[in-house]
Amino acid sequence: MSPSRPQPQKPTRERILDAAHELMRTLGLSRATTKEIARLAGCSEAALYKHFAGKEDLFVAVLSERLPRLTPLLHRLVLDPGGRTVEQNLTEIARQATLFYAESFPIAASLYAEAKLKSRHDAAMRELGTGPHMPIEGLDSYLRAEQSAGRIAATADTFAAASLLMGACAQRAFAYDPAGTVGAPPPQDVDDFAAALAATLLAGISG
Amino acid sequence: MSPSRPQPQKPTRERILDAAHELMRTLGLSRATTKEIARLAGCSEAALYKHFAGKEDLFVAVLSERLPRLTPLLHRLVLDPGGRTVEQNLTEIARQATLFYAESFPIAASLYAEAKLKSRHDAAMRELGTGPHMPIEGLDSYLRAEQSAGRIAATADTFAAASLLMGACAQRAFAYDPAGTVGAPPPQDVDDFAAALAATLLAGISG
DNA sequence: CGAGGGTGGGTGAGTGCTCACTCACCCGTC
DNA sequence: GACGGGTGAGTGAGCACTCACCCACCCTCG
Helix, strand or coil: CCCCCCCCCCCHHCCCCCHHHHHHHHHHHCCCCCHHHHHHHHHHHHHHHHCCHHHHHHHHHHHCCCCCCCHHHHHHHHCCCCCCCHHHHHHHHHHHHHHHHHHHHHHHHHHHHHHHHHHHHHHHHHHHCCCCCCHHHHHHHHHHHHHHCCCCCCCCHHHHHHHHHHHHHHHHHHHHHCCCCCCCCCCCCCHHHHHHHHHHHHHEEEC | CCCCCCCCCCHHHHHHHHHHHHHHHCCCCCHHHHHHHHHHHHHCHHHHHHHHHCHHHHHHHHHHHHCCHHHHHHHHHHCCCCCCCCCCCCHHHHHHHHHHHHHHHHHHHHHHHHHHHHHHHHHHHHHHHCCCCCHHHHHHHHHHHHHHHCCCCCCCCHHHHHHHHHHHHHHHHHHCCCCCCCCCCCCCHHHHHHHHHHHHHHCCCCC
16 A cells, blocks of 8 residues: 555445535535546546436535534433533524535535536435524524423524524625635634624614 | 507516526526527527527526615615614614525526536626625614614624524515425415514524 | 356446637617 | 617527547356
8 A cells, every 4th residue: 555545445325425515615516517526536437426416406415414413412411501601502503503604505506507407416305304503493493492491581482593593604604704715704713703793692682 | 558568578688597597496507508598588599699608608697687685675774774773773783684695596596506506606796785694684784873863772792683584584484485386385485484583683592 | 166247336438518709790878 | 961869680609518438346156
């Protein structure tokens, strides 16, 4: 084996998924061509078709195997809020959600360019019992659990609150450019942003 | 007015813009081909090139001439909050923003598929002093005006509040499918949603 | 033990199709 | 008779995808 490579090589399938993921992020879905993917993965175009039925299949695989998941954190908090305050929990959720959306939003968004592909992906997500609405509903569940525990107001609209918090995190990926290469950079760092959202949501803004 | 056609015909340029806009919404950006646009507009492909330098030009024109604007409402409220309560104003803002994003989000999102086109569009937006971050900042301005007027808490973080409200409205377009044709339909109608957001943001959720 | 052959993973060289875009030409109006 | 707005018929490029073929590996059986 060559001394420069610790592993002889990753399996080809993995290299293809990595390459496709990378190109989807950097070039956008429509310029992530089979030729480029194969080049970056270090194999032939024909090899792609040994592992995936077609380009659509490959992209669906990337979306479901490479994008991070947010639900585990929410689920954990529903089951066990831990010894932390609601504000601490909400801050952590906001932080994770902001990072999650910053990574996954550009790719998810580019599905809108290809309505066909989007509906296939939506179907796959529904099959798995997930989808873009799940973070909101997961947070809603967490808030209702805290409400039962008397840690947030009994009159609070938990769904509205969940929409506000998750929305702000997602919107940040859309309205601001994390890398700052193209659009306006976000005006504050993730930690401050998350803390401000949690505090504002809890306290409200009425005079 | 004539029974079948009120106008003998719209100018070709307008018909092309309408056709392109329609196809971008329904088929997605990458299937909105010059051939389809010409067919729907009722002219030849070559005619497109008499009015626009190329497909990119056409799309940039659609984005800047067909997408609705949200800023006028915000601007009006900053200058004159009117005789209405903050909650009424925020509800109206949320309502308008939800409708705005439902219409413009799918198209704006599909720009992510074409990084080249996205940066051209971003540049055009910056030129016009606008962009996806403007609604947040416009709302922030409004909130600061209300804060000066003593109608919201002096300690409130207006930027966080603006991020929460606008984010929830934008996220709704992303997480739920307004037409209900593909994804999950939104769980409540726009008016209720807007009212719940405004109330929750004002009051907070702490116990 | 060693020949035989099925099999999974790989390739280089196409193939046909669709795309954005062009060109020579046309026609009604000032 | 110039000119703005329009056309039908291309054209070359780039795309997803296929095909015939290759080879290392392992299982099987004489």
